[in-house]
Amino acid sequence: MVEHCRFCKAELKTEFADLGMQPNSNNYIPLAKALNPELFFPLITYVCDKCKLVQTIDFNRSDELFRADYAYFSSYSTSWLKHCQDYVNMISKKLNLNEKSQVIEVASNDGYLLQYFKEKNIPCIGVEPCKGVAEVAIAKGIDTRIEFFGEKYAQQLPKTDLILGNNVLAHVPDINDFIAGVTKVLKPNGTVTFEFPHLLNLINLNQFDTIYHEHYSYLSLIFIKELFAKHGLDVYDVEELPTHGGSLRVYGCFKNSKNISDNVAKLFEKEKDLQDIKTYKLYNNKVKLTKRNIWELLLNIKNQGKHIVSYGAAAKGNTLFNYCGIRSDIIDYAVDLNPHKQNTLLPGVHIEVKSPEVIKETKPDYIIITPWNLKTEISNQLNYAREWGAKFITLIPEPNVF
Numbered sequence: 001m002v003e004h005c006r007f008c009k010a011e012l013k014t015e016f017a018d019l020g021m022q023p024n025s026n027n028y029i030p031l032a033k034a035l036n037p038e039l040f041f042p043l044i045t046y047v048c049d050k051c052k053l054v055q056t057i058d059f060n061r062s063d064e065l066f067r068a069d070y071a072y073f074s075s076y077s078t079s080w081l082k083h084c085q086d087y088v089n090m091i092s093k094k095l096n097l098n099e100k101s102q103v104i105e106v107a108s109n110d111g112y113l114l115q116y117f118k119e120k121n122i123p124c125i126g127v128e129p130c131k132g133v134a135e136v137a138i139a140k141g142i143d144t145r146i147e148f149f150g151e152k153y154a155q156q157l158p159k160t161d162l163i164l165g166n167n168v169l170a171h172v173p174d175i176n177d178f179i180a181g182v183t184k185v186l187k188p189n190g191t192v193t194f195e196f197p198h199l200l201n202l203i204n205l206n207q208f209d210t211i212y213h214e215h216y217s218y219l220s221l222i223f224i225k226e227l228f229a230k231h232g233l234d235v236y237d238v239e240e241l242p243t244h245g246g247s248l249r250v251y252g253c254f255k256n257s258k259n260i261s262d263n264v265a266k267l268f269e270k271e272k273d274l275q276d277i278k279t280y281k282l283y284n285n286k287v288k289l290t291k292r293n294i295w296e297l298l299l300n301i302k303n304q305g306k307h308i309v310s311y312g313a314a315a316k317g318n319t320l321f322n323y324c325g326i327r328s329d330i331i332d333y334a335v336d337l338n339p340h341k342q343n344t345l346l347p348g349v350h351i352e353v354k355s356p357e358v359i360k361e362t363k364p365d366y367i368i369i370t371p372w373n374l375k376t377e378i379s380n381q382l383n384y385a386r387e388w389g390a391k392f393i394t395l396i397p398e399p400n401v402f
Contacts, residue, residue, distance in 0.1 A: 003057055005048040006216065007175055007227060012046040016054050016218075016280050017208055017287050019043040019323045025212040025315035028344035028353065038348065043319070045211055045218070047280040051226055054199060054218035054280070056211070058173060079377045081112060083243055084166070088116035095162060095191055097122050102160040104185060106149045107168035111137030118142060125157065132340075150174065154181035161187055166195045167244065170215045179231045183254075192233070192252040194224075200271055201246035203279065206397035208287045208323075209316040209370075210245070220274050221248060221267050228252050237261040245373045245396075290398060291324050297399040298330050306365040308393075310334040311378055313341045313353045317370025320395060322348040331368070335359060359385060366401070368393045 108126025126144040237251040313336035
């Protein structure tokens with residue numbers, strides 16, 4: 001089978017990471033359907049030797065992944081909400097946005113971010129393909145269109161001063177169509193901002209659990225500059241962010257419409273190793289070693305008769321558990337604040353998801369924090385577990401007990 005790059009159409013020859021057969025990471029299973037068969041797909045990523053885009057081999061359509069009952073709601077993390085509110089305050093001032101401006105967010109989820117523009121009386125529109133989360137935003141009074149964004153749909157939207165997308169660019173199967181859509185709605189002097197996990201951190205910090213079917217692409221500034229240039233856009237600024245284990249926020253505009261910040265050249269230099277194909281070829285062995293180390297730690301704990309639970313029914317945890325073969329014989333149960341995930345089973349491994357209140361009742365010995373990017377927030381929430389001597393575990397970048 002010959003696969004081709006989703007951006008430049010070059011033949012894909014170099015494997016980046018093979019995480020085996022995996023279910024869709026956000027397909028939480030109702031308890032009543034525990035015995036129903038599940039679909040598993042190969043989770044294999046390649047890097048394009050030509051444009052250096054790391055990408056999955058596609059086995060799903062986007063409408064199969066982002067369904068009406070999609071269970072990811074952005075508003076359940078307080079630290080993420082604070083990050084978004086800070087962004088709205090910053091960008092409103094930076095771009096002089098007011099009641100006469102227009103803002104569009106793509107993949108606006110449950111209105112987690114646009115609510116802060118609404119508070120400032122800045123006109124805003126959300127575009128969100130998943131009906132369930134979109135309806136939550138609509139109930140908040142946020143104008144939300146239940147659609148997939150692309151060049152065709154963009155022509156139905158008003159011209160905008162700011163179009164933004166947080167953690168959406170990686171989820172787009174046709175990345176050229178998506179950016180073409182951006183150019184259709186952006187005003188001549190407008191700005192686009194995208195935030196996405198930084199490929200450099202995925203490699204250096206061994207964040208292989210952020211690879212799953214919904215993430216079609218794994219992004220660097222090297223690639224984004226090439227993507228933007230193809231569609232007549234410049235990257236005029238870039239920031240490194242701590243969110244999601246280390247992200248980039250890129251600022252784009254039409255070519256030659258804004259001055260280019262020195263930050264762009266500095267980060268481009270920081271990514272110089274990403275221009276060498278050897279960097280990508282070495283990654284698979286690193287992932288396999290981590291899997292063995294995780295098993296060694298958890299088996300040692302279980303052989304001592306200890307109880308382990310998982311906090312956070314996160315997609316990254318589902319990738320990790322399925323890749324490592326960690327099931328309910330190792331982890332007693334998982335918990336999550338999101339009520340839409342409670343009383344379900346994690347896809348593939350069938351670990352039951354419960355309310356966090358259950359932790360106080362069962363008093364486990366160890367709590368794995370699967371959304372390691374929220375390690376501080378979650379360990380503070382669970383501080384009460386230290387009363388009975390519980391310890392916390394993170395598994396990425398390497399297994400760690402604290």
